Amino acid sequence: MSKLIQSLKAKMLQSTKLLQQLASDRSRNAGRSPDTEHDYLRLGQSLLRRAKVAQDGLIGVVSDTLRPSTFQKRMSALRFTLQQRQLELLGSIIEPVSDEQAQRHIAAFDEQIARVQALLELRRRGLGGLRALRNSKRRALSGLPPDWRVQLCNRGRAGRYGAALLVAALTGCRPSELERGIKVWQTQDAATQEIEIHFEVAGAKVKREQGQPHRRLTYAAGDTHPLLSMIKALLPGTAETPVVVQVASAMNFSAEVQRLAGCLWPSHPHTVTAYCLRHQWGADAKRNGDADAVSRGLGHLSRKTQRVYGTASQGKPAHRLKPLRIEAERPVKGTAPEVAPTDPDEPESAS
Structure with a gap:
């Protein structure tokens, strides 16, 4: 077994272990709808493209918000996108692998590992700084x-x-x-x-x-x-x-x-x-x-x-x-207080 093939296997194992650290119990089986997964992939790919030209890379792109909800959505989208990317990378390896192919695969896994490590660091830091008020x-x-x-x-x-x-x-x-x-x-x-x-x-x-x-x-x-x-x-x-x-x-x-x-x-x-x-x-x-x-x-x-x-x-x-x-189509569940109808002639609120 050549050193390149050994290196490729090590990279595969490293990226898999890092992704396992990144995935929480909740995210492993989140019950996402196809629409949510589509939105996550679109957002995740957009963030990865922006990170290539951003001064602070992926960490800077994801942290560029004051809204906790936006930060968490970006994190979830990237986690899902990188999980999908891992499956693509593993599926692209067809044996026997030449040294030239191994070099390309190693470069792809190096990029994947760097992205997952950035996401782990983001999760460790959380969203710092002042938080914006929710724009209701x-x-x-x-x-x-x-x-x-x-x-x-x-x-x-x-x-x-x-x-x-x-x-x-x-x-x-x-x-x-x-x-x-x-x-x-x-x-x-x-x-x-x-x-x-x-x-x-x-x-x-x-x-x-x-x-x-x-x-x-x-x-x-x-x-x-x-x-x-x-x-x-x-x-x-x-x-x-x-x-x-x-x-x-x-x-x-x-x-x-x-x-x-x-x-x-x-x-x-x-x-x-x-x-x-x-x-x-x-x-x-x-x-x-x-x-x-x-x-x-x-x-x-x-x-x-x-x-x-x-x-x-x-x-x-x-x-x-x-x-x-x-x-x-479905009956509404739970309880909510009844909303009393308002007299149509009642003066309108200033709001």
Whole structure:
């Protein structure tokens, strides 16, 4: 056995042992969804590319944040990405291995080892320095005009994301769910003869004990809310064939929401993101007095999650959305205090 082959085997063993140190019991069997793994790989590969040109390498790139949540997400993404890379490296070795091939493999394992060692050092250090306050999207709603969603959708109506903006506002969907495509169609109720508008969302962040695989929101076509008037203009009469509203990139959609909001309210102290539409939808549902509707409509399996989305006072009486029905595939679990419906004539909160 040549010295190069011996060295290669030693590198393989070293990188495997280092990865075992890096992987916690929780991360070995985290029950990640395919969407989460896809996001982790995309983020991890991006961080590794940035580390090649960064002055402080991978440690500097991962530590370049004041937010503990961002730091932990980067750590998790890199841990998963390096685990996948290890499998690729081991799978690429096909015997017999020539000396030239061994040299290439050794160089690849050296890079892998350096990355894992950097991640171990990051885990030892943790996130130092001052920590930024969490930029709550719920807080970002404060100070926006009561009809801010209508203004936003009107501003972007002629652009490539015009339909997606409307669907996000009317459903509170995640940007990643728009990537999958959301079905929109009209039907006529057989009993009442009223026209109804339906939205069907295939949920993201769905696991065995988390999330709603599918949910459906139904509005009355006769509802005079401006957002519904705009979506009706995009639908072909009462045809029951769904229109699929979809974006190619959730990230680009979110960037467009920020751009439009920046043009409309340049002095607003908080960043308005696509998730603000989600929080506003939750605020409307709370104002309507149905706590479970928040969980069903936003795609959650637990009632507890609804607490972080909007407040009833942010559901403005003259501008809130009022779905006829909100149906989810799974029953909502847990308990949450009922949200008392607010008198529509009650003066609006300053927030």
